[in-house]
Amino acid sequence: MLVTITIDQREVSGHAGMTILELARESGINIPTICEHPQLTPLGGCRICLVENEQTGVLLASCVTPIAPGMIINTVSDRVLEHRKMILKLMLASHPDSCLVCDKGNNCQLRQLAADLGIGLVELDRIPQPAIVEELNPFILRDMSKCILCARCIRACRELVVEGVLDYFGRGFKTKPATLYDFPLENSECTFCGACVALCPTGALTEKEEMYRGATGHAVETICPYCSCGCHISLEIKDNMVVRVKPSVDNADSRLEALCVKGSYGLDFIHSPDRLTKPLIKKGEHFEEATWEEALNVTAGALKQIKTEHGSASLAVFGSVNCTNEENYLLQRFARGVLGTNNIDNGSSLEHAATRRVIKNSLGFPGINYSFTDLEQADLILVVGADPKTSAPLVNYLLKRAVKFYGAKLILIDPRKTELFYLTDHWLQPKIGTDFVLLNSLAKIIIAENWIDHEFVARKTENYAALAKSLENLSLSQVEAVTGIAEEQMHLIARLYATAGKAAIVFGTGITQQARGKENVRALLNLALLTGNIWRKGGGLHLLQKECNAQGACDMGTLPTFLPGYQPIDDPHARAVFAECWQVEPPAKPGLTASETIFQAKAGIIKGLYITGENPLASFPHSALVKEALESLDFLVVQDLFLTETARQAKVVLPAASFAEKEGTFTNLEGKVQKIRQAIKPLGQSRPDWQIILQLAAALGHPMPFTSLEEVKEEMSELILFYENYANEKDVEEKEFWETGTTHRLPLRKFPGFSPAEYSTLPVETDDEFPLTLLTENTSFHFGSGSRSSRSSRLSKFDSSFLVRINEVDAQKMGLFTGEQVRVISAVGQLPATVEITDVVPEGVVLLPRSRPDRPAIGLFSLYPANEGKIPTAKTCHVRIERSLGHE
Amino acid sequence: MNKKSEVEIDQKKLQDLITHYNQERWPLIPLLQKIQDEFGYIFPSSIPLIARRLKLHPSEVQGVISFYAQLYTEPRGRKTVRVCRGTACHVRGGKTILKQTKEHLGIDEGETTDDLEYTLETVACIGVCALAPTIVIGHQVYGNLNPQKLGQLFKRNGG
Ligand code: SF4
Ligand code: SF4
């Protein structure tokens, strides 16, 4: 319904429910505001946005007053201006005159407004205010004397990131936004996401320890290089330095404008003094700086020699989940076309290779990509083995908003009591490694109770009978014994999930990485298919991947058995297509996975290895073995930003440019291809990875025919499924996806199929020597292999502890106390750690943080050689804990 | 006598109260009042417990408590002493009465005596200006005060 009103003598119309402010803005009439912000619910607190209703003479806060037919509004009447000035003066009266030294500087809305309204020094009596809050955290500075009580921080924290750390505290003059008990931020639940800082209109909340202060030159919109949420960020630049990072406001969808601490304050690794600025060549025990020419020639010479003497199969390449699509594409073309081997893999395969394969078998395409904003529409969200708070913070915000503001029910299946526990009504804590049995039981109950979506199952799926049959012999009472979950509870969860309507599943490494990861994923897919949730908007499955380009690296075919776009390497037709374009046929023999490469290197079969942007010594299981393998190589070349643990083992180290210093694209976990843009010149002599790969190919005498990234993109768009349009920057249209019920990402098979359920449990391995099960967890402040986050001065300053978290019962048995120094010992390694007793883990389970390159918890796991599906798994890891003697 | 440091919190009772009120539609304020009635105040460590069960943020619960003057997060004395600071009382020596009350009780405004007997507050006007200067102890109003009378008052009341 259209409503017509008059604003400043102009007739304008809007739809019912719009506020005066919204309509004014739409009509190009500017009304100043302070507490209002498009991302936040209106508050009507500051009254700066006053307008006058000319018929009644009433002054209205335009940001909260809906339009009514026939209203006559004046936004600049004398009364309005007089009141507006008065309000601003009152604000300024309790505000210090420290604008010149205030870090908010020209970004301060209060100062801008005062200038606009022509207000200088305020004649009112000053109201003394409490000043700076002394806090130890290295991220956020609070100076409450500059606070104008607009509550934007409170609403940002509550509505955008749903942490609810801040609220008003105290009455009258003493009121201020505060944490629980008015503790410093570091002693509150603050995650230092920076949302409040980004929205504070004054200098009350500012970023601490910026590398540089004052006004910045310009800003460049790009993509955060940490996790696979792919947040849009804005890098503020001054003198070839990234001096500040903000959530990008260019985002098409403002729901996505909130970062986590890594995006906001963790990108200072770009200018870390540890950055490599020159190529290095090892002479004897030590590295010496070299020119690019020398380094490339030594590398090319060594690779050529190995190839001539031992054949292409003795060479291998690791691609990178942190490099761009273009770089990964070039790298696999380099491996296949220049070196002549399919021995290429990327770091994410250790986590998700099994998952991809299962999904491919069921859906026809080895990936699931749902738009995570659809979570807001879910009626129910089932979170299984995932802690989005640390692995995909933006998904965590959306998920929590769905639960808190849109009424979604939340069910948690996890042995750990993750933070989502506080929002959930149902938390199932199955015994370690039994998730698939539990999930299959849910399917059985759904079938038995006839809660399946018959229409969908009959018309859109295949193989239902096989599933139904496979579940016949599953005994729920046995399941109860195996999983520790009561039958009624299973029944309840099955009913809630099946009858919710739009039911989404969010899952992560907590279940994909288990020994039975494949069965877990199959069972989840079956559940979604049974209930018709697989392609339902608001339903579906969300696989939380980790690194920013984990999806893209796989799409690009840095995989031993797939060409780009998941074309099977053993398919002659697929090879022919690439051969025609490359003028050289990719080898037919499937290559080695990353873990196979490690074993073969140790066995002396792989002799030369080229690693870009991965740090296997910190991110692969069984670090001791990985180290031996790397030492056995004839030649190792590592291309990275830093001299990582792995790079130290290399003969040649090539300095790569960071994401801020190059162009390209990342594909996020939704499958969205997003552009990264160059913000600063490469540091020192570092070069973008894609240039290095091209130069290395040329040095090997097989130059690739590209002179620019655009040309690379064109070839990719011709050859790679789902990237057809990306060279002209069109993403797959979301509309198309939902209207046709199919996506460009699911084209390979007509109907998704059920998989028969497998639920025989492995004999429980009890090991007297290693009685505890080790789980590893991401933390909010470190990421991936940790090679970047540990070099962010603020992240590492804030979180340098290395805690082994242990249940009270186990602690008592061993007589351990919080704060004690211990060693965590597995069959393949040991690490020193500090004890923390917690109820986050159940009895028998201990938790270590990941992403600490100096203490790689993943290195305690064994690296299993390829099993039937050529899938490396970091299997369950058993450990024991010993008290440390003395200092370590 | 119950000392401040000895206030024992009956956790079970707290949980029962939360469970009971959690079934209501708008449970927070009635629950907070009930907790205050039962325990004398809303002890700070109960805030996260209340918040978690009601699916609110702890800071929100604290914000609500701090908004209402009648909700306390510190133990209160069994009797509240309110010294009047209204104009009539002021001109007739209210200031001295306040000063002496503080001395008698050994506490400042807003504080509670160690034996949890008295909490001291000031009020704008009690509405019995004819009796100025005035003071209220518990529910009893005392007027026409002078230093001697005040001293006797606290003796009588056991202060
Ligand atoms: S700290 Fe900033 S955002 Fe928060 S209320 Fe004060 S002025 Fe507003
Ligand atoms: S940094 Fe984030 S979590 Fe912390 S108070 Fe601000 S908005 Fe809340």
Ligand code: SF4
């Ligand atoms: S959620 Fe992920 S992509 Fe977004 S800012 Fe954090 S690390 Fe970066």
Ligand code: FES
């Ligand atoms: S902007 Fe409307 S009341 Fe603050």
Ligand code: FES
């Ligand atoms: S001024 Fe004290 S009772 Fe009125």
